[in-house]
Amino acid sequence: MKKLEGKVAVITGGSSGIGLATARRFVEEGAHVVITGRREKELQEAAAAIERNVTTVVGDVSSLEDLDRLYAVVKEKHGHIDVLFANAGAGTIAPLAVATEGHFDQTFDVNVKGMFFTVQKALPLFRDGGSIILNSSVSNVLGLPGFTAYAASKxxxxxxxxxxxxxxxxxxxxxxAMSPGAIDTPALATTTGLTAEQAEQAVAQFTAQIPMGRRGMPEEIAAAVTFLASDESSYITGVDLAVDGGMAQV
Structure with missing residues (x-):
């Protein structure tokens, strides 16, 4: 018996990185997934990679109208939700001295407002006994220069x-909640505002902080999310599961 056999799962930020790896794992475990993201081309590429049992909806979690549209599709196609992985997030680096209002607003609009209403608007479709997994970050307990708005949002x-x-x-x-550490995804180079050289330096710095001596892979996060989504974690609620190679644990 597969861990998510027959379940309906919604994944925000599902077109790349952790979201895509989790969508693939959910489908392998028998789920039907609905993934959402802001870029249609990437969503279609993700759907092609997943191959089956996947529906895509273009949208931005910071837009309540887009969330309404997402759940209208879920309701029409499946009628209910068993699992929600609220994964979409923003992580631009900006030190306190130079951070702008726009940086702050974008971070909190996606990571806090978007998360709040992603869950709120899912509730009418949620089956009792379901599982909600929120993507936080080990930065929620670390002091990381340049990441203070991001860390506060997480x-x-x-x-x-x-x-x-x-x-x-x-x-x-x-x-x-599930808190990744430094994960090998495109996000560090594409969404943080770092140059290629700065991204390489950040990878080296993070790796030096991790007892396991490497960044995690999206598939390793997907395995943890699948555990929290499944009945194998039936007596676990309210926790923050760190999946970080020990980065924030020692």
């Missing part, structure tokens, strides 16, 4: 998991 995500665990307990919906 600390908010950690607290969402605590509060929503209590709010949804009567429906037996489990809510957990």
């Amino acid at each position: 600390a908010a995500v950690r607290n969402f998991a605590r509060g929503w665990t209590m709010e949804l307990k009567d429906r037996k919906i489990r809510v957990n």
Whole structure:
């Protein structure tokens, strides 16, 4: 029996990196997935890579109208949700001295507002006993220069998991956060605002901080998310599962 046989799962930020790896793993485990992202071309490429049991919806989680459209598609196609991986996030680097209002607003619009309403608007479709996984970050407990707005937004995500665990307990919906460390995805080079040289330096710095001596792979995060989505984690709720090679643990 596959771990997610017959389940309906929604994954935000599902066109690349952690989201795409998780969508592929969910389908391998028997789920039907609906993935969303801002760029249609990348979504279509992701769907081609997943090959089966996948629906794509273009949208931005910071737009409530886009979220309504996402869940309208889910309702029409599947009628309910069993698993939600709220994965979409923004992570531009900006030191305190030079950070702009635009940087701050974009970070919190996606990571906090987007996360909040992604979950809120999913609830009418959620089956009792389902699983919600929130993508936080080990930065929620670390002091990382240049990442303070990002880290604060991810600390908010950690607290969402605590509060929503209590709010949804009567429906037996489990809510957990999952906190990756440094993961080998395109995001460091494409979304942080770093030059190629700066990205290489950041990789070297992160690797030096990790007891396992390497960055994680998206598939390793997907395995942890699959565990939290499945009945194998049936007695786990409200936690923050660090998947970081020990980066924030020692």
